[in-house]
Amino acid sequence: MIQQNGTPQLLHDEETFDAEAKSIRPIYVVGYPSYLGGADTELWHTIKLWRRKGIPVNLIPTWHAQPEWRDRLNAIGATTIEASSPGALKDISGLAGSTVVSFCNGEFLNHADQFRELECSVVWVNCMTWAFPKEIEHYERQGAFDAYVFQSAFQRENILPRLRDFGVRDDQCFQIRGAFAADEFPFSPLAHRPGEPFVLGRIARPDLDKWSSNLWSIYGAVQYTHKRARVMAWDHRLTQKCGTPPDWAEALTANAETSRKFLESLHCLLPINGGAKENWPRSGLEAMASGVPVVAQNEWGWKEMIEHGVTGFLGSDDCELAHYTAMLAHDEELRLQIALQARQRLVEELANPEVIWGGWQRLFNIFDKAERNVA
Numbered sequence: 001m002i003q004q005n006g007t008p009q010l011l012h013d014e015e016t017f018d019a020e021a022k023s024i025r026p027i028y029v030v031g032y033p034s035y036l037g038g039a040d041t042e043l044w045h046t047i048k049l050w051r052r053k054g055i056p057v058n059l060i061p062t063w064h065a066q067p068e069w070r071d072r073l074n075a076i077g078a079t080t081i082e083a084s085s086p087g088a089l090k091d092i093s094g095l096a097g098s099t100v101v102s103f104c105n106g107e108f109l110n111h112a113d114q115f116r117e118l119e120c121s122v123v124w125v126n127c128m129t130w131a132f133p134k135e136i137e138h139y140e141r142q143g144a145f146d147a148y149v150f151q152s153a154f155q156r157e158n159i160l161p162r163l164r165d166f167g168v169r170d171d172q173c174f175q176i177r178g179a180f181a182a183d184e185f186p187f188s189p190l191a192h193r194p195g196e197p198f199v200l201g202r203i204a205r206p207d208l209d210k211w212s213s214n215l216w217s218i219y220g221a222v223q224y225t226h227k228r229a230r231v232m233a234w235d236h237r238l239t240q241k242c243g244t245p246p247d248w249a250e251a252l253t254a255n256a257e258t259s260r261k262f263l264e265s266l267h268c269l270l271p272i273n274g275g276a277k278e279n280w281p282r283s284g285l286e287a288m289a290s291g292v293p294v295v296a297q298n299e300w301g302w303k304e305m306i307e308h309g310v311t312g313f314l315g316s317d318d319c320e321l322a323h324y325t326a327m328l329a330h331d332e333e334l335r336l337q338i339a340l341q342a343r344q345r346l347v348e349e350l351a352n353p354e355v356i357w358g359g360w361q362r363l364f365n366i367f368d369k370a371e372r373n374v375a
């Protein structure tokens with residue numbers, strides 16, 4: 001496997017990878033999967049990929065393991081190790097000197113010093129487009145982590161200049177697309193016939209920066225008589241920012257439905273951000289897998305995920321976002337063509353498990369080689 005323009009390229013077949021994976025030492029993950037938030041869902045998909053490649057995975061929740069997720073992890077052979085408190089980390093067998101990975105976990109940052117004191121090789125997977133204040137505080141005390149994973153070139157361009165202030169080198173940085181198991185979101189485009197309601201929607205954390213104050217005006221500008229809208233996860237803060245949902249819109253609270261069920265009810269995903277700059281949005285991957293065309297802002301990581309007019313549409317202003325959505329409402333053949341092409345691009349390129357695994361294998365091998373050299 002080699003690196004070209006920051007993108008891992010596969011050089012070996014799957015059997016070779018599986019054999020080599022067995023030589024990689026166990027990975028300790030600080031954090032736990034959940035149904036809400038891109039980082040926690042990416043973590044689940046990544047652990048599934050690692051386990052399929054035979055990597056031993058131990059998870060340290062911060063600081064409670066939800067029983068349902070413990071059962072799901074047990075089913076794929078991933079081990080949960082609960083620490084009674086952050087101070088008990090030193091008592092976890094095998095943790096000292098191990099490879100530790102954390103996905104955008106604030107509690108990890110609060111206690112990162114302890115992992116450094118245990119001489120762990122730390123891999124930080126930031127899913128945002130900025131360095132956290134807690135990160136900077138840690139770097140000022142103990143220096144940078146050992147390796148960094150970026151899911152998009154946009155994210156890398158935004159964060160790496162700040163990391164270089166603390167001596168981070170290019171060879172410590174890896175661009176690895178977020179793992180995504182497409183089989184969890186079967187391709188099932190919701191049929192739309194002329195005159196029937198056309199359902200557009202948005203799913204995101206109830207984070208104010210994730211939602212635009214222009215949401216309802218843009219949705220309202222979509223030129224289709226029988227449009228409907230569904231959004232999730234809505235709360236009172238979003239009502240204050242975006243306004244009361246119109247009578248043709250349904251606003252669901254967080255986790256009111258599974259993301260799979262929610263997407264199955266849409267004809268188009270129309271995600272419009274407020275202040276947040278998207279890195280590698282999970283909702284886009286889920287929609288592409290499910291057969292829901294995406295109309296997104298012509299900005300940030302969306303530009304790497306979507307090929308305009310081929311696997312979705314990118315709008316450069318509010319009018320274009322509404323226009324492209326209306327095109328899909330009026331042209332079912334085009335909508336289904338976009339949905340099919342997006343699914344194919346997802347499976348073959350964006351979420352190709354062998355390419356994604358190649359990036360992780362290269363990262364893990366650096367630590368394994370370093371350990372052998374010390375020995």
